[in-house]
Amino acid sequence: FFFFFFSFFYIWIENHETKRDASQEVSEHDSKIEDESCDLNYNIVSILQEMQRIYELMGDNWREFAYKRACGIVKMFPKKIETEADVALLLKTKGFSKKLGAKVLEIIQTGQLKKLNELKKLPQIEASNLFMGIWNQTSLCGNRGVGHQTVTQWYRLGYRTLDDVREKAALNERQKIGLKYYDDLRAKIPRCEVEEIEHFVKKEVMKIESECALVTCGSYRRGKAESGDVDLLITHPRAKKIVGLLEKIVDQLNKAGFLKDHFSLPSHKNKHAVDHHDTYMGICKLPDTADGRVYKYCRHLDIKVFPPAAFPFALLYFTGSDHFNRSMRYFAKKKGYTLSSYQLAPAIRLNNHKTHTGQPILCSSEEQVFEVLGLKYVKPCDRNNHEYFEFS
DNA sequence: TGGCCGTACTG
DNA sequence: CAGTAC
DNA sequence: GCCA
Numbered sequence: 175f176f177f178f179f180f181s182f183f184y185i186w187i188e189n190h191e192t193k194r195d196a197s198q199e200v201s202e203h204d205s206k207i208e209d210e211s212c213d214l215n216y217n218i219v220s221i222l223q224e225m226q227r228i229y230e231l232m233g234d235n236w237r238e239f240a241y242k243r244a245c246g247i248v249k250m251f252p253k254k255i256e257t258e259a260d261v262a263l264l265l266k267t268k269g270f271s272k273k274l275g276a277k278v279l280e281i282i283q284t285g286q287l288k289k290l291n292e293l294k295k296l297p298q299i300e301a302s303n304l305f306m307g308i309w310n311q312t313s314l315c316g317n318r319g320v321g322h323q324t325v326t327q328w329y330r331l332g333y334r335t336l337d338d339v340r341e342k343a344a345l346n347e348r349q350k351i352g353l354k355y356y357d358d359l360r361a362k363i364p365r366c367e368v369e370e371i372e373h374f375v376k377k378e379v380m381k382i383e384s385e386c387a388l389v390t391c392g393s394y395r396r397g398k399a400e401s402g403d404v405d406l407l408i409t410h411p412r413a414k415k416i417v418g419l420l421e422k423i424v425d426q427l428n429k430a431g432f433l434k435d436h437f438s439l440p441s442h443k444n445k446h447a448v449d450h451h452d453t454y455m456g457i458c459k460l461p462d463t464a465d466g467r468v469y470k471y472c473r474h475l476d477i478k479v480f481p482p483a484a485f486p487f488a489l490l491y492f493t494g495s496d497h498f499n500r501s502m503r504y505f506a507k508k509k510g511y512t513l514s515s516y517q518l519a520p521a522i523r524l525n526n527h528k529t530h531t532g533q534p535i536l537c538s539s540e541e542q543v544f545e546v547l548g549l550k551y552v553k554p555c556d557r558n559n560h561e562y563f564e565f566s
Numbered sequence: 567t568g569g570c571c572g573t574a575c576t577g
Numbered sequence: 578c579a580g581t582a583c
Numbered sequence: 584g585c586c587a
Binding site: 235239319347441496500502506512513 | 568573574577
């Protein structure tokens, strides 16, 4: 009884606190000049972003990784970069070295980057870029199950337009849905609509299990004004209630006519594992309201159900950003742990290969995960970029 | 020179 | 297993 | 791409 009570209590606190810092994040966020559109170094960032996307479609994930990190570093730079001295300052940042420095220098001197112009001329890039533009828009927009291999394949098969793909390509479920909701999924979701979606789901979930705690993660929790999708994390104070919960929730949302299509439904694997968790990914649309509010777009909705013990780790993971998570996991690894979306545990590795995972370390909050790793807590609104976590 | 997160789902 | 997403 |  005490355990249940305690679990419930801490989740209530979590939920409560999340709400509270979310509102703080927004006000902090609004006071900053945060939006990419009015960025100080817009030109540099957009060129580096194009480089990132080109390497992405070439399948060079590590250059893609490096360029994405570099974009974040330039975005964070406090002033407009216009002199060699500014570039020298940039070079002091880890993850930003001489080759990137030379490129930034070229951009501030000539306004463009020769390397980029050359790469864009390559026929395979030119054609693939068409698809990447179609399917990937920007890295923030979310993918549709189409990566560089698929794009290359389509190019080889002679497809050149969206209609070619529509008519000739053998698409999997994920890709069909991506095509079906093409315009909708490109559109960003305003913060207020994310909240309305959360509210709708919460209302339906409460009909099934009133003790559930529900938190919206992703870029929303990081305080962004717009999101690419809605990422809902759900738990229940009693671990036993987790099993099969997501199926019930999906059923309920289906009955309410809220879900329009499914990417992936809750799986039945590992149902009885202690760390059992479930994922739903699909398309939803808010119903028109009585007072005449009409929602134009279908939205990408992810729902994850985790047991209480895994909740802090899930919260940490699904709040992102992707690069922030990778930094943190990398640090955990260097410290001899392994960090995942459901646990933190000591790990033994041979040749960088995990051979044994120790007893998981219990954490009852996100803060505690940072603490165990010997890191200072990072607020969600400060998790937008790659970081270098250092040993203290 | 080798590592750059760790895991889950689809087909 | 490869490819993709989170 | 960058870093150790």
